[in-house]
Amino acid sequence: MKNEKETSLDPISEEKFTSEVLIEIKNLKKSFGRLEVLKDISLKLHNGENLVVLGKSGSGKSVLIKCIVRLLNPDSGTINLLGKKINIVKGKELSEIRKKIGFLFQSGALYDSMTVKQNLEFPLVRIKRDMKEEEINNKIKEVLENVGLADVLEKMPSELSGGMRKRISLARSIILDPVIMLYDEPTTGLDPVTSDEISELINTVQKKYKTSSIIITHDIACVRITADRIIMMHEGYIYAEGTLDEFEASDDPLIMSFFK
Amino acid sequence: MKKLKIINLKKAQSLATARSIKLSEDTLDQKERANTFLTEVGDLALFIKQIIKETFSRNFEFKEFLRQCYEIGNKSLPLIVITGTIMGLVLTIQSRPAMAKFGAVTMLPGMVAVSLIREIGPIITALICAGKIGSGMGAELGSMKVTEQIDAMEVSATNPIRYLVVTRVLAATLMLPILVLFADAFGFLGSWIGVNIKGDVSLVLYIFQAFGSITFLDFFPALIKTFLFGAVIGIVGCYKGFTAGRGTESVGKAANAAVVLSSLLIIIVDMIAVQITDMWL
Ligand SMILES: Nc1ncnc2c1ncn2[C@@H]1O[C@H](COP(=O)(O)OP(=O)(O)OP(=O)(O)O)[C@@H](O)[C@H]1O
Ligand SMILES: [Mg+2]
Numbered sequence: 001m002k003n004e005k006e007t008s009l010d011p012i013s014e015e016k017f018t019s020e021v022l023i024e025i026k027n028l029k030k031s032f033g034r035l036e037v038l039k040d041i042s043l044k045l046h047n048g049e050n051l052v053v054l055g056k057s058g059s060g061k062s063v064l065i066k067c068i069v070r071l072l073n074p075d076s077g078t079i080n081l082l083g084k085k086i087n088i089v090k091g092k093e094l095s096e097i098r099k100k101i102g103f104l105f106q107s108g109a110l111y112d113s114m115t116v117k118q119n120l121e122f123p124l125v126r127i128k129r130d131m132k133e134e135e136i137n138n139k140i141k142e143v144l145e146n147v148g149l150a151d152v153l154e155k156m157p158s159e160l161s162g163g164m165r166k167r168i169s170l171a172r173s174i175i176l177d178p179v180i181m182l183y184d185e186p187t188t189g190l191d192p193v194t195s196d197e198i199s200e201l202i203n204t205v206q207k208k209y210k211t212s213s214i215i216i217t218h219d220i221a222c223v224r225i226t227a228d229r230i231i232m233m234h235e236g237y238i239y240a241e242g243t244l245d246e247f248e249a250s251d252d253p254l255i256m257s258f259f260k
Numbered sequence: 261m262k263k264l265k266i267i268n269l270k271k272a273q274s275l276a277t278a279r280s281i282k283l284s285e286d287t288l289d290q291k292e293r294a295n296t297f298l299t300e301v302g303d304l305a306l307f308i309k310q311i312i313k314e315t316f317s318r319n320f321e322f323k324e325f326l327r328q329c330y331e332i333g334n335k336s337l338p339l340i341v342i343t344g345t346i347m348g349l350v351l352t353i354q355s356r357p358a359m360a361k362f363g364a365v366t367m368l369p370g371m372v373a374v375s376l377i378r379e380i381g382p383i384i385t386a387l388i389c390a391g392k393i394g395s396g397m398g399a400e401l402g403s404m405k406v407t408e409q410i411d412a413m414e415v416s417a418t419n420p421i422r423y424l425v426v427t428r429v430l431a432a433t434l435m436l437p438i439l440v441l442f443a444d445a446f447g448f449l450g451s452w453i454g455v456n457i458k459g460d461v462s463l464v465l466y467i468f469q470a471f472g473s474i475t476f477l478d479f480f481p482a483l484i485k486t487f488l489f490g491a492v493i494g495i496v497g498c499y500k501g502f503t504a505g506r507g508t509e510s511v512g513k514a515a516n517a518a519v520v521l522s523s524l525l526i527i528i529v530d531m532i533a534v535q536i537t538d539m540w541l
Contacts, residue, residue: 069415095417109412111404123416126319176416246264255264 020047021080022180022212023068028077030063037063039236041077045180045212050202050226053216054258055233061216062106064233065182068214069101070094082179099127102178102211106185108169110157117153120144120172127176143171146208147201163194167201174205181205181213187222199225220259232258307499311429314422321423328431336392336439340385344443347380348372348450356458365459369466370473372451377478381444383530386489389436390522394497397428398518401501402511410502425502429494436490437483481537488533489526496522 023045030038037060045051055061066072068079070086079086084097111119120140124131131139144150147167157165166186173181186202187195199222206213215226223230223244230247232240232255240247240255248259352372359368401424404410413420452466461469500518504510 066411071411071414098415098417101415103412103415105408105412107408109408111409111412112407113400122413123418126418127416129319172416240264242264250264252264 021045022047022082023214024080025068026078028064028067028079029075030067030072031075036236041233041238043231043238045214048210048212049228050206050213050215052223052227052230053214053233054218054223054230057218059233060236061233062184065184065214065216068182069098069103099176100179102173102176102181104169104173104181104183104186106188108165110165110169110172112157115153116155116157116168119157119168120175123172123176139175143175146174146204147171163190163198166190166198170201170205174209177209178211181211183213183215185217186215187217187219192221195219195221196225202226218258303503304499307502308495310421311425311495314419314426315430317422319422321427324423325427325431328427329435332393332431332435333439335396336389337442339388339392340439340443341446343384343388344381344446345450347384348376348447349454351375351380352451352454353457366469368455369451369461369469373448373470373474374478376444376447376451377474378482381440381447382482382486382489383526385440385443386436386486386493386526387523389439390493390526391519393432394493394518394522395515397494397497398500399511399515401498402504402514405502405504406506406508406511425498428498429491432494433487433490436493437486440486481533485530485533488529492525492529493522496525
């Protein structure tokens, strides 16, 4: 029975994901003082897939994706990002890699002294310096349409609702056409309807921009909509790995407590 | 159905190493205590190095720099005008009896002018700005740090030091001398009022008396000093904001620490500057 399943799965996954590995993390460790947050984490992100990382609050999910973009320096282990060892690259090379990555922060992290328009053009005018004003405006319009918002350009972030802020941050993180998207709890703090809309948006972005994503969450509705593959973190280790069906069918108490 | 692979937690291993962890934690604790002051000095030095490097990089953020200059001037000017005037007035009134004892009341404007230009103007302006601008920078950048806005800049491959810090430090360095000129000017005005409470000196005569006793050597070292004060306020304010911890209470702490440290450093820089001018000039 096991064999049957595997053979039937393989051609599909081959078709959907080219075997190319975009992110490969090996034996990652990170502690803060005496608090060991990540004890031994290894994972891979394949081209084109949505990888969901599940875990309790405080299990170090945010620390994990911050290590991926070198906002935090890991204590040991290697992170291979788009073919480069992110823990040793420096200066220019590091920013070249970061340009290809979109990061949606847990808190949104909109620049609150700037209008929505200034927020969106902030990375554009600094990285694509030869872009004309008209091209910039078109790009802004395009991403805003993609996240389903209009007429907010002159608003300040403080005037927006939580869901709108999430959408604007998402728009800002896709504006540089990233190859990889990292979502840190995209749906927390939103009502179920808006949450599902944001989850659908993640799928739309993936299709439109051909991105591969790591989605960090503990919202099962979001997992059901977005996940191709799931990894669960617990106490600094990878606890389980598999597809949505496998997780839902599991009788492990820890996993069941998430999927009830 | 394929069963989900559950990966074993390494419990046994962690039990075996519990004792050695306890030992190393004690060592860590001691190391932490010994290091906080020195690491802070080292961090600050690294921070300054980065600021210098980014100041001379291409793509200077000119618009943000102008905005910061305007903010600094706009925020502090009223306070500086009021304080400058009152300091001039008070200094004059307080010095009058002493001068009268020697029959030197006519020298009052000159004496007040020298103390205003050399010391009172720069130091009062710097301390006010440390409170007003330094705390503002600490709080603003601190809250940007806490809400991950600085991280967001960094991952979008724009340098937050270049955009946020260089502009603020340069703006403070440039604006402080200008604010000091205002403090001095309004100090003279206050002093003129003070002289006229018990005497009768026309403004023209007052200015003539005051400027007659000021030399280039009173003015120039004091001017250099104010650039340094501005740099200190900018650097410390930004440093404290950038190194703010996690959680909202660290915003307040950053603002507070910015004021305390920059005021202290301003007084120390002042002392050193006075020693140097005294030795060589
Ligand atoms: N910069 C830091 N300095 C010190 N401790 C940190 C730092 N970042 C995270 N931690 C600690 O690491 C642990 C894991 O934090 P993290 O933010 O990764 O959790 P999380 O899994 O994202 O939780 P949540 O779902 O609540 O966002 C927490 O105990 C936190 O206090
Ligand atoms: Mg988190």
